[in-house]
Amino acid sequence: MSSTDTGVPGTVAVIGGGTMGAGIVQQFLTCGADVVLVEATAEAAEAGRGRVAAGLDRARERGKVDAAPAAYLERLTTVTDTAAIPADTGLVVEAVPERPDLKTAVLTAAEAAVGEDTVLASNTSSLSVTDLAAALRRPGRFLGTHFFNPVPASKLVEIVTAPDTDAAVVARVRGWVGALGKTEIVVRDAPGFATSRLGVALGLEAIRMVEEGVASPADIDTAMELGYRHPMGPLRLTDLVGLDVRLAIAEHLAEELGDRFAPPELLRRMVAEGRLGKKTGQGFHTWDEGEQA
Incomplete structure (x- = not known):
């Protein structure tokens, strides 16, 4: 080789x-x-x-x-x-x-x-x-x-x-x-490894906050970017990964690790409506064609 x-x-x-x-x-x-x-x-x-x-x-x-x-x-x-x-x-x-x-x-x-x-x-x-x-x-x-x-x-x-x-x-x-x-x-090898397990947990909680009206997607992302120095907020990242991909991973982790990874109803609804994030132009944010993350 x-x-x-x-x-x-x-x-x-x-x-x-x-x-x-x-x-x-x-x-x-x-x-x-x-x-x-x-x-x-x-x-x-x-x-x-x-x-x-x-x-x-x-x-x-x-x-x-x-x-x-x-x-x-x-x-x-x-x-x-x-x-x-x-x-x-x-x-x-x-x-x-x-x-x-x-x-x-x-x-x-x-x-x-x-x-x-x-x-x-x-x-x-x-x-x-x-x-x-x-x-x-x-x-x-x-x-x-x-x-x-x-x-x-x-x-x-x-x-x-x-x-x-x-x-x-x-x-x-x-x-x-x-x-x-x-x-x-x-x-x-463990469910979600290190990165998906932690990243999905944060992303799902951010989605629940939108669902409960705690704050807007833009403000939640800004909070994590400026308050915790994340390069990208959890909802913008979810848009980039794809809401359908996040949903599939969350369902798998819920089966393996329990209800703390149960997908929020908002996530299921957005996927059903075809609002999948960057690849469809609309998710928690609106994406212009050709826009980079």
């Missing part, structure tokens, strides 16, 4: 080219890796490539990268079959929607395609890494790599270990995270 001079794997495969997957692809491209993006259809693959290109354009405008997007996109290959992932790929990151059956299917297919030294990872923000590992032939090479949105700007990667995760694999992934210019934390 080769690595680039910058310390990242020579080849990285990312399964899923949505917002998170495209951000992970962009991050590895700008750090020198060759990247294979796996999508279900040619149309989805092209859309994923477009998201990566748009992200590189924004990074160039902000002075975050020196080269034109085309220079990075030369190292991006798109495929529609997991079996097309090169056997010598150093790292496979699964970034498909938070459905255990879907994640298990793509991870087992990836394991069949790659060599024995390839590290397999899931970008899950809440699902059990232990349960996902149980479907693999070699669970020791699997862990969670929880990136944050937007991936290129976020400094944290939460590494989640299952009971069978090999310590050498953890060490290798920690090195790769550092080579990406990010900081890692290592947590034991």
Whole structure:
């Protein structure tokens, strides 16, 4: 398994080219890796490539990268079959929607395609890494790599270990995270890990405060940004993550940890009405097209 001079794997495969997957692809491209993006259809693959290109354009405008997007996109290959992932790929990151059956299917297919030294990872923000590992032939090479949105700007990667995760694999992934210019934390697999558990708890309480008329979404966010130095208020962050995503995570945590994570009725209603946050233009805040968080 080769690595680039910058310390990242020579080849990285990312399964899923949505917002998170495209951000992970962009991050590895700008750090020198060759990247294979796996999508279900040619149309989805092209859309994923477009998201990566748009992200590189924004990074160039902000002075975050020196080269034109085309220079990075030369190292991006798109495929529609997991079996097309090169056997010598150093790292496979699964970034498909938070459905255990879907994640298990793509991870087992990836394991069949790659060599024995390839590290397999899931970008899950809440699902059990232990349960996902149980479907693999070699669970020791699997862990969670929880990136944050937007991936290129976020400094944290939460590494989640299952009971069978090999310590050498953890060490290798920690090195790769550092080579990406990010900081890692290592947590034991538990419902919501560290970040989702704390972040969702704060976000749900903020939603309850709106529901009870305690304060407006803007004032609640300002309180946390200025009073507690949070870079972004909990309701603006909920809009960025997606209310539907927050609802799914809250429902999972409520099943695992109890009623303190029960989703507020306001959250359920907004999701049912299609007010999902930034991606629909309306959540707890109104978002203009193209507006950045």
